[in-house]
Structure formats: C-alpha cells, structure tokens
Amino acid sequence: MFKSVVVYRFCKPLELGAREIAQNLKAKCFTPPAPTEAGRCGFVPPAEQIDSELLSELNPLRFLRQVDGRWVVALRQAVRKVKPAELQKAIQKRAEEIGKREARPVLRREREQIKQEVLIDLLPHAFPEEKTALAYITPRTGLLIVEASGHNGAELFLSALREATQNLPVAMPQMSRNTAQEMMSWLKNGIPAGFRLGLHAEFRSEHDGSCRVTLNNEDPTDDNAQGYREGGYEVAVLALETDDGAAGIDFRLTDELLIKQIKPQYKSDDIYGIEEDEANGLSGAFDAELVLFAGILDGVWQGLVEAFGGYYEEQEPATWKPKEADLLLVGDSVEEPAEDPLYEDAAELVKSCDSISMSFMQRKLRIGYNRAALLVVELERRGVVSPPDESGQRSTALLVRAEEMIDAAI
Incomplete structure (x- = not known):
C-alpha cells in the first residue's frame, strides 16, 4: 500500500472538521492538464476508480475516507514528460536551422530559450503520466503520514492539502538524540527492542557529506564494516525489520526519519486466510489493508521515538478528538455495503469483553484479518464499541453496562 512514507506531527489540532475538509x-478535485500544461494535480476519492470527468459531480464526502479513526485522502498528479532524446533532437534541429539561416553560432543562453519553445511545441503530443499518492491524518495520535519517497514529493502533497484545510499546522518531528549518531550506536551496542537489523546500510563521512559508502546484502555489524563504524563515518540509512513475526514490515530508515522501501512481511490472503468475499469489494479491501498497515506503522513509529529518546524538548504531537458529526463520515463517504452475516455474532461477542482488538475478533470468529477489521470498523460506526484509544484498544464495558441498565429498567 505505502512504499515509502514521511511522518509529520501536528503542532496544534486542525480547525476544520472532516466534513468541511x-x-x-472536492473543490480542488483533479482535472487533466491542458495540452500546453506540463502537469497538474488534484484530489480524488481514495479506494475508488473514477473517471476524471465525473469527479466534480461526486458527493464531497467521498473525497475524505474515514477508516478506523484515520482520515484518508488521495492526490493524483499528471505530468507530461517529453523524452530527453526527442527534446535534444528537436533543440539541435532548430539551432542548426537558426545557424544556417543567420550564418552564426547558437550559444548556450539562446539554446535555453530554444528549449522552452520546443517544449511548448512538444507538450501537446506528450501523453500525461498519472500517479496517485495517499496520506492519512490520525487525530488520536496527532500524526500525518504522507506517501512519498522524499521531502519534495511530500511537500507537493502538503501544499495541496494546506489549501484544502486552510491551515495545516504540521512540522517534521525532531528527536532528543542525534539520529545519525544514535543509529551508529545501535550497530555497536545492539538494535532497539522490537526491531531486527537488515542487510543494508549507508555510511556518510562526518567531514564530507558527499562521501558515502553503501553496504548492500552485507551485515553492517561484521568485521568488513568495522572501519566505517570507527573511522569518522555516521549512519545515513539503515535497513530494519519489525520483530513481530508475520505481521510486520521491512524498511529502510534514514537519519532524516524517512521510512523508505517498505515491504510487508505478511500476505493477507496467505497468512490470514482471506477469502475473496471477505474483502467486500475494492473499498472494503482498501479499508482492511489500511487498518493492518497503519496499525503496524503506528507501532514502528512509537518504537523509533522511544529509541531516539523521545521528541525533542517534549514536542509531542498535538492530538484531538474529532467532532461528533465527523464520526458519521464512514457511512456517508461510500455506498453502504451489505451487512456481514457474522455481524450479529460479533456484536454478541463484545458484550462479554471490556475491550477488543482485531486479532481477538479474528481468533474468536475464525476469520481472516481483513474481515475482522471490517467488522470492528462497522461495530464502531454503529456505536457498539468505542473508537480506538492511543494504544489501539476499543472499550466495550461502558456500552455494555448501559445496555444492561436499559434492560433492567424495562
């Protein structure tokens, strides 16, 4: 789902609610670029394949999808790309025509002008390449997760989202300890609990940042890497794995806290026994996969924050509770799916518990993770269980006691 992510913390809660956002x-939905435009970006409904021409006619609530307490948005970008060889050939041809006609050489500055003119001529014939990136806001943790491989891609998404929210008070998180130095200490003293070391590392000279050494498919703690660990280098990138068995991810962590090249350790259809009808269509499969991935990433991020000594000067993310009206967004955002035949069994099951989790529901009902995730989301939507707290647990005790009091009164 997410190959690389950039994590931001909210400095203060969003002022707008989910419905307003x-x-x-929708007001800034995607439209294809005009023939003379190099590119354009805009928002589209997450988890839905809809023609661009129809986006402006959709219900606005489909542009922000609420899944397990997270607000999911999707940004589509279309870029017209002229092949470099084709561009250079056209520039050379036009320069030769000018030189022959005016009997003079065409110098560098004029070639730059020719390049712009040629691009204008070629762009209408270049087919726009489209890609869609996701991001999600989690009010209960105060984090914004953006799908991007670097700061430039993330900033494009932030810029568009900032216009939609009218104010996006987020910042890159800073840790108490120097990340590059701390990752080097992991190689010398051991990897933090909850993680395993992968077979990739990149070292950067402390004196010359452009001097880098990459170890691929090698253990960065063995004797071959000793010179880099002790010879004036610091860690720029480190491959890590979550130590959670099947339900985890492999990734590369940079000293800028970018989480890149994410690879799931799980396969939903193999590990969790997913049946084709459990996904409940494209949107249902999307919701379940997001619940699984985001839950894992929450644990990864919390583990990294602890490993780096916490946030710098107690710059904890600002959390908030969404407006009550926004909690209805799940049902409004898409057409209601058919009720799962196991819903009543799930509702009865939670009455005997103080709290539940996805794995609990999966184990008790003998179903796959995707189906369990969808059932829990539906239980929350109907008010049977509470939204997840900071640890991801959902309380049922108060709701059950209230029901018992009503039954006693009757």
Whole structure:
C-alpha cells in the first residue's frame, strides 16, 4: 500500500472538521492538464476508480475516507514528460536551422530559450503520466503520514492539502538524540527492542557529506564494516525489520526519519486466510489493508521515538478528538455495503469483553484479518464499541453496562 512514507506531527489540532475538509477537497478535485500544461494535480476519492470527468459531480464526502479513526485522502498528479532524446533532437534541429539561416553560432543562453519553445511545441503530443499518492491524518495520535519517497514529493502533497484545510499546522518531528549518531550506536551496542537489523546500510563521512559508502546484502555489524563504524563515518540509512513475526514490515530508515522501501512481511490472503468475499469489494479491501498497515506503522513509529529518546524538548504531537458529526463520515463517504452475516455474532461477542482488538475478533470468529477489521470498523460506526484509544484498544464495558441498565429498567 505505502512504499515509502514521511511522518509529520501536528503542532496544534486542525480547525476544520472532516466534513468541511471534504468539501474543500472536492473543490480542488483533479482535472487533466491542458495540452500546453506540463502537469497538474488534484484530489480524488481514495479506494475508488473514477473517471476524471465525473469527479466534480461526486458527493464531497467521498473525497475524505474515514477508516478506523484515520482520515484518508488521495492526490493524483499528471505530468507530461517529453523524452530527453526527442527534446535534444528537436533543440539541435532548430539551432542548426537558426545557424544556417543567420550564418552564426547558437550559444548556450539562446539554446535555453530554444528549449522552452520546443517544449511548448512538444507538450501537446506528450501523453500525461498519472500517479496517485495517499496520506492519512490520525487525530488520536496527532500524526500525518504522507506517501512519498522524499521531502519534495511530500511537500507537493502538503501544499495541496494546506489549501484544502486552510491551515495545516504540521512540522517534521525532531528527536532528543542525534539520529545519525544514535543509529551508529545501535550497530555497536545492539538494535532497539522490537526491531531486527537488515542487510543494508549507508555510511556518510562526518567531514564530507558527499562521501558515502553503501553496504548492500552485507551485515553492517561484521568485521568488513568495522572501519566505517570507527573511522569518522555516521549512519545515513539503515535497513530494519519489525520483530513481530508475520505481521510486520521491512524498511529502510534514514537519519532524516524517512521510512523508505517498505515491504510487508505478511500476505493477507496467505497468512490470514482471506477469502475473496471477505474483502467486500475494492473499498472494503482498501479499508482492511489500511487498518493492518497503519496499525503496524503506528507501532514502528512509537518504537523509533522511544529509541531516539523521545521528541525533542517534549514536542509531542498535538492530538484531538474529532467532532461528533465527523464520526458519521464512514457511512456517508461510500455506498453502504451489505451487512456481514457474522455481524450479529460479533456484536454478541463484545458484550462479554471490556475491550477488543482485531486479532481477538479474528481468533474468536475464525476469520481472516481483513474481515475482522471490517467488522470492528462497522461495530464502531454503529456505536457498539468505542473508537480506538492511543494504544489501539476499543472499550466495550461502558456500552455494555448501559445496555444492561436499559434492560433492567424495562
């Protein structure tokens, strides 16, 4: 789902609610670039394949999808790319024509002008390449997760989202300890609990940042890497794995806290026994996969924050509780799916528990993770269980006691 992510923390809660943001997202929905435009970007409904021509006619609530307490948005970017060889050939041809006609050489500055003119001529014939990136806001943790391989891609998404939210008070998180130095200490003293070391590392000279050494498919703690660990280098990138068995991810962590080249350790259809009808269509499969991935990433991020000594000067993310009206966004954002035949069994099951989790539901009902995730989301939507707290647990005790009091009164 997410190959690389950039994590931001909220400095203060969002002022707009989910419904207001959804309206603004629709107002800035994606439209294909004009023939003379190099590119264009805009928002589209997450988890839905819809023609660009129809986006402006959709219900605004479909542009912001609420899944397990997270607000999911999707940004589509279309870029017209002229092949470099084709561009250079056209520039050379036009320069030769000018030189022959005016009997003079064409110098560098004029060639740059020719390049712009040629691009204008070639762009209408270049087919726009489209790609869609996801991001999600988690009010209960105060984090914004953006799908991007670097700061430039993430900033493009932030810029568009900032317009839709009217104010996006986020910042890159800073840790108490120097990340590069701390990762070097992991190689010398051991990897933090909850993680395993992968077979990739990149070292950067402390004196010359452009001097880098890459170890691929090698253990960065063995004797071959000793010179880099002790010879004036610091860690720029380190491959890590979550130590959670099947339900985890492999990734590369940079000293800028970018989480890149994410590879799941799980396969939903193999590990969790997913049946084809459990996904409940494209949107249902999307919701379940997001619940699984985001839950794992929450644990990874919390583990990294602890490993780096916490946030710098207690710059904890600002959390908030969404408006009550926004909690209805799940049902409004898409057409209601058919009720799962196991829903009543799930509702009865939670009455005997103080709290539940996805794995609990999966184990008790003998179903796959995707189906369990969808059932829990539906239980929350109907008010049977509470939204997840900071640890991801959902309380049922108060709801069950209230039901018992009503039954006693009757």
